[in-house]
Amino acid sequence: MSNKTSRAIKDLGDELVKKIEKKKQPQIIVPVRALSNVIYNKKTKALELGNKKSERQFFNVAHAKKFLQTLEIAAISKELMQETKHASLRDVFYMAKRTIPNTNTNVVDEQSESDKAIEDLELITGGSREQLHVNANKNGSVAGKVTIVDKGDTIQWDKMGSGGWSIPSNVEEIKFKKIQAKYVLYMEKAAVWERLHEDKFWEKHKCIIMSSQGQTTRGIRRLLQRLSTEHKLPIYVLADFDPYGVYIYSVIKYGSINLAHMSGKMSIPSVRFLGITADDIIKYDLKKHFIKLKDIDIARLKQIGNYEWFKDNKPWQRQFKMMKQFGAKAEIQALSSRGISFISEKYLPEKIKKNEVID
Amino acid sequence: MAKVVAEKLATKHKEVSVAEFFERNRHLLGFDNKRKALLTVVKEAVDNAIDACEEAKTMPEVKVDIIEMSEDRFRVIVEDNGPGIVKKQIPNIFAKLLYGSKFHTMKQSRGQQGIGISAAVLYSQLTTGRPAKIVSKISKTHEAHYYELHIDTRTNKPEIVKEEAIKWKKDRGTKIELDIEASYQKGDQSVDSYIRSTAIVNPHVTIVYTNPKAEQFVMARVADNLPREAKAIKPHPYGVELGILLKMVRNSDSRSAQSFLTNEFSRVGPGTAKEILFKSGIKPATKPRDLALPHVEAMMKAIKDTKIIAPPTDCIVPIGRELLERGLKKEVNAEFYSSVSRSPQVYRGIPFVVEAGIAYGGEQPADKSAKLLRFANRVPLLFQQSSGASFKSVVQTNWRSYGMNQSGGSLPQGPITIVVHLASVWPPFTSEAKEALAHYPEIIKEMKLALQEAGRQVGIYVNKQKRAKQEQERVNIFENYIPEVAASLSRITGKNKEGIVKNMRTMLKKSKEFIEANKKTLKGETDE
Numbered sequence: 036m037s038n039k040t041s042r043a044i045k046d047l048g049d050e051l052v053k054k055i056e057k058k059k060q061p062q063i064i065v066p067v068r069a070l071s072n073v074i075y076n077k078k079t080k081a082l083e084l085g086n087k088k089s090e091r092q093f094f095n096v097a098h099a100k101k102f103l104q105t106l107e108i109a110a111i112s113k114e115l116m117q118e119t120k121h122a123s124l125r126d127v128f129y130m131a132k133r134t135i136p137n138t139n140t141n142v143v144d145e146q147s148e149s150d151k152a153i154e155d156l157e158l159i160t161g162g163s164r165e166q167l168h169v170n171a172n173k174n175g176s177v178a179g180k181v182t183i184v185d186k187g188d189t190i191q192w193d194k195m196g197s198g199g200w201s202i203p204s205n206v207e208e209i210k211f212k213k214i215q216a217k218y219v220l221y222m223e224k225a226a227v228w229e230r231l232h233e234d235k236f237w238e239k240h241k242c243i244i245m246s247s248q249g250q251t252t253r254g255i256r257r258l259l260q261r262l263s264t265e266h267k268l269p270i271y272v273l274a275d276f277d278p279y280g281v282y283i284y285s286v287i288k289y290g291s292i293n294l295a296h297m298s299g300k301m302s303i304p305s306v307r308f309l310g311i312t313a314d315d316i317i318k319y320d321l322k323k324h325f326i327k328l329k330d331i332d333i334a335r336l337k338q339i340g341n342y343e344w345f346k347d348n349k350p351w352q353r354q355f356k357m358m359k360q361f362g363a364k365a366e367i368q369a370l371s372s373r374g375i376s377f378i379s380e381k382y383l384p385e386k387i388k389k390n391e392v393i394d
Numbered sequence: 395m396a397k398v399v400a401e402k403l404a405t406k407h408k409e410v411s412v413a414e415f416f417e418r419n420r421h422l423l424g425f426d427n428k429r430k431a432l433l434t435v436v437k438e439a440v441d442n443a444i445d446a447c448e449e450a451k452t453m454p455e456v457k458v459d460i461i462e463m464s465e466d467r468f469r470v471i472v473e474d475n476g477p478g479i480v481k482k483q484i485p486n487i488f489a490k491l492l493y494g495s496k497f498h499t500m501k502q503s504r505g506q507q508g509i510g511i512s513a514a515v516l517y518s519q520l521t522t523g524r525p526a527k528i529v530s531k532i533s534k535t536h537e538a539h540y541y542e543l544h545i546d547t548r549t550n551k552p553e554i555v556k557e558e559a560i561k562w563k564k565d566r567g568t569k570i571e572l573d574i575e576a577s578y579q580k581g582d583q584s585v586d587s588y589i590r591s592t593a594i595v596n597p598h599v600t601i602v603y604t605n606p607k608a609e610q611f612v613m614a615r616v617a618d619n620l621p622r623e624a625k626a627i628k629p630h631p632y633g634v635e636l637g638i639l640l641k642m643v644r645n646s647d648s649r650s651a652q653s654f655l656t657n658e659f660s661r662v663g664p665g666t667a668k669e670i671l672f673k674s675g676i677k678p679a680t681k682p683r684d685l686a687l688p689h690v691e692a693m694m695k696a697i698k699d700t701k702i703i704a705p706p707t708d709c710i711v712p713i714g715r716e717l718l719e720r721g722l723k724k725e726v727n728a729e730f731y732s733s734v735s736r737s738p739q740v741y742r743g744i745p746f747v748v749e750a751g752i753a754y755g756g757e758q759p760a761d762k763s764a765k766l767l768r769f770a771n772r773v774p775l776l777f778q779q780s781s782g783a784s785f786k787s788v789v790q791t792n793w794r795s796y797g798m799n800q801s802g803g804s805l806p807q808g809p810i811t812i813v814v815h816l817a818s819v820w821p822p823f824t825s826e827a828k829e830a831l832a833h834y835p836e837i838i839k840e841m842k843l844a845l846q847e848a849g850r851q852v853g854i855y856v857n858k859q860k861r862a863k864q865e866q867e868r869v870n871i872f873e874n875y876i877p878e879v880a881a882s883l884s885r886i887t888g889k890n891k892e893g894i895v896k897n898m899r900t901m902l903k904k905s906k907e908f909i910e911a912n913k914k915t916l917k918g919e920t921d922e
Binding site for chain 2: 048052056058
């Protein structure tokens with residue numbers, strides 16, 4: 036596999052050198068990664084990348100830097116493969132970062148630039164980030180009655196202490212040995228995960244609890260997908276009642292706009308949204324813990340409401356409408372106002388029992 | 395017997411001496427502080443010197459020396475090659491206040507009220523007690539006269555301390571030497587800056603200036619001819635106010651209202667006079683002295699309702715577009731110059747011409763405010779910048795469209811010097827100290843038009859520069875990126891880095907040639 040990706044990078048380089056020898060504008064063709072080039076496939080319920088391509092030319096002031104960044108990352112990735120080493124996104128950033136002689140410009144100034152170049156390289160080579168030998172930072176915890184084997188080590192997710200098992204960025208090689216769980220609960224907030232872990236929620240309710248702080252990483256999405264497809268476990272998402280929370284759910288379910296090319300490997304159409312919903316807020320009297328929506332939240336809400344995959348979804352449109360009417364958002368932790376373990380003893384069991392979910 | 399109050403008060407009335415008058419009004423005359431006093435003394439002497447040379451049709455050569463005698467005492471010596479002054483006039487010109495020939499005519503000149511040089515003499519006398527020392531010679535064959543003069547502060551009459559005939563190697567000219575209490579500083583409102591400014595707008599004058607630090611500056615003339623002589627004109631009806639008209643009527647020797655109008659105003663012929671009188675209901679034969687206030691008021695109104703040709707403009711002598719530019723070039727080290735001389739206009743019946751010049755770039759700092767040099771009748775205005783019409787018109791001009799930064803209500807920021815010159819028979823100063831021009835809408839409008847015209851030319855240049863710079867940056871980007879890209883490509887493909895660099899440089903060269911070729915056509919277009 037790695038061989039194929041490595042060859043794709045070499046092909047890219049050879050083609051550019053050939054063009055330069057012929058004194059033709061060196062250019063790299065990259066598919067456009069933006070909403071305008073993302074298609075929602077109603078059948079697979081996943082986002083797909085369209086056919087729009089952009090040309091990145093060296094002799095073009097607007098492109099020259101990105102052109103250089105892409106090639107620099109390609110060279111780094113190729114060397115990583117040769118040395119069979121893996122680097123983190125942050126490592127790659129530092130490997131690429133240096134000042135171009137005679138200028139006061141750096142090859143990359145921020146990690147977001149090298150991250151984007153890596154994503155581009157995935158598209159150019161057809162290989163995934165992991166196949167480029169780049170890993171994301173570990174960022175997430177899991178607990179539950181599950182036994183796995185990772186690189187020869189047998190790991191029990193119920194015996195990892197208070198921190199749980201931290202999810203690596205590459206979960207492809209993991210083998211599931213034994214799973215005693217009925218469903219997976221994924222939550223946006225690490226703090227909520229800690230609460231549930233302390234209450235041994237996963238033991239009482241025979242489930243797996245998983246979280247990362249903020250946007251879901253690829254490793255977690257892939258792990259969730261494997262649990263869903265390989266073990267048919269239902270997956271529930273617990274997120275804040277705000278546009279950002281909705282988008283976390285959207286990314287897990289349909290794939291992200293940025294990584295539409297990866298959605299075949301990542302999206303999980305069967306995922307359900309458990310809460311917090313507008314109805315929860317009314318039912319559990321959480322209005323007093325409202326946080327006012329900012330202008331940017333309102334704009335984002337409108338944008339999300341217009342996404343093709345939400346546009347005709349009545350339950351979701353109802354949620355969006357109510358959020359707009361409230362003019363406010365609420366965090367998962369608002370439930371703590373009803374008691375520290377209200378979430379694990381009352382809210383979650385009730386919701387799951389009654390299957391109060393949004394698809 | 396008790397005195398009546400009025401009698402009591404009468405004893406307190408006494409004649410105000412010129413010294414007292416001076417003390418009370420020194421701020422009006424430009425002697426507010428020691429620093430300004432030095433400038434005012436130099437200014438009055440230099441203005442007089444240049445005016446005298448021009449009147450005698452001599453290319454002016456003015457020598458200015460300032461010597462530091464002690465910490466706050468300076469000797470100012472100003473010498474010209476003018477016509478000289480006849481012996482008996484010397485004491486009156488230098489040691490009698492309000493003695494002059496300029497006050498009574500409508501003619502463009504540097505000085506106006508004739509208060510200048512004698513005020514400087516008085517200031518010298520009051521601060522150091524030393525007499526003014528004058529040497530003047532009217533021709534090669536005449537002997538030079540040397541005077542030491544005081545002003546009698548009670549009677550405003552010259553007091554001759556010493557007088558003698560001496561030998562002077564000069565063919566003709568005048569030299570004045572004054573000891574004054576003053577302080578010397580460099581900077582915007584300094585004597586150095588005044589002299590330099592004077593050299594800019596008087597390109598026909600050679601000035602040799604030695605400052606108190608013993609630094610000598612020779613500002614050689616760049617014009618070959620004297621400016622055309624300014625003609626005196628009669629007032630134009632549109633320019634008179636009721637009070638003046640009333641005075642003119644009272645003092646008139648004309649035998650009828652009709653001849654009063656035709657004789658004492660410019661641009662009023664028999665037809666126009668008849669029209670004015672008809673409209674104001676005055677019989678043409680009425681004697682001017684018989685006209686009462688209501689008549690004069692009616693006449694005022696009639697003047698406003700009557701179409702009268704604008705006053706003649708040959709009474710104004712602008713510097714001229716080309717000479718102004720030459721003046722700027724010799725005194726301001728810049729990359730690009732532009733200048734504009736507008737055609738004559740009229741405010742309140744007084745003709746005027748606005749000229750503007752801009753020097754851009756060079757050694758001027760880009761991160762500071764523009765330097766504004768204001769002039770009236772070729773005389774630099776150094777104080778009260780922000781209250782004058784010139785400042786207002788610069789501030790109201792949008793410099794951003796000419797490639798400069800500017801925040802609202804302030805001067806533009808950039809490496810530029812802006813010159814605004816008003817030439818007029820009667821520049822409307824806001825005060826006797828002649829430091830700022832009054833805000834007449836007609837004047838501000840003309841100034842703005844002149845600045846816009848000059849600014850546009852600078853804008854074209856600045857934008858061209860910017861474009862060239864961008865092109866250069868473009869080429870630089872590619873040049874600097876090539877080794878980086880080649881290194882990456884070499885790491886990916888294993889091919890030789892130098893080979894890739896060489897090929898890419900060849901490509902860049904072609905693109906450089908392309909840019910260069912386009913630059914030429916571009917330049918060709920804009921130069922036309």
